[in-house]
Amino acid sequence: MDNETARNIRGNLTADCSKCFGLCCTALTIVASSDFPINKQAGTPCMNLQSDYSCQIHSQLRDKGFKGCTVFDCLGAGQVVSQVTFNGESWRENPDIGKKMFRVFPIMEQIHEIIAYVAEALSYDIPIDLADKLGKQLTELQALTKLDADNLLSLDLVMYRFSSNELLTLASDFVRRKTINKMPGVRKIKEFDHQRANWMGKKLKGKDLRATDFRGAYLIAADMRNTDLRAVDFIGADLRDVNFCGADLSTGMFLTQMQINSAKGNVKTTLPSHIHRPSHWIN
């Protein structure tokens, strides 16, 4: 698979709410917090969900305290569960399928997330043998999205996460090592390892953090204004309220729309092509 095709697969993993039966607004539990003003049980429709599955307060979500809804991104899992797994049959028309549909949704969401990471790794210039392995993994993962509900519910997703993660780490190390080799001085990749680091609130304004490994790091509310974050691995990092104003994330790796939606930024933040600039960054 060529880099362009992989980039397109990654870029096409976007939610189309017009083809979804309001699954994120129904299937998931909501707990009252700074992100939500209400409590809601999984399987119960949100009080703001309308009969056509649109949100009654869509344009005022942040003003009304539903910040969490503006952060969430299902990567297109909602429309696949609605239109492919359940053939366009809604839980409203057929309440008998509701329970199963709501259990399948978070599973499809995870499959789409792994597909997004694997497709992104394939879009990099990496050794051919690694690209072959990632290509096979991607084909297998894409086939999972076509399984029926019962087979999806019995999937061993941990196994897919584990095998994908091994390949993603190899791709990340390769890309970061290439970047490090172009940097002045002789530096070892180990110096860039900040996996699972607790850098909450850390002041990093204007720093050159290229090629850092921030896998699973806690970066909540860190000040990363005007920071160089090219070739940084952000997989699983907690980026809530990180200030990315003016930062260069153009080649940041494994960033998700949800991570970016939960952070702060502005029109000067440079983002990877598959990430949209959140509207609350502009307003």
Ligand code: SF4
């Ligand atoms: S507030 Fe709107 S977007 Fe958020 S869960 Fe309710 S219906 Fe969905």
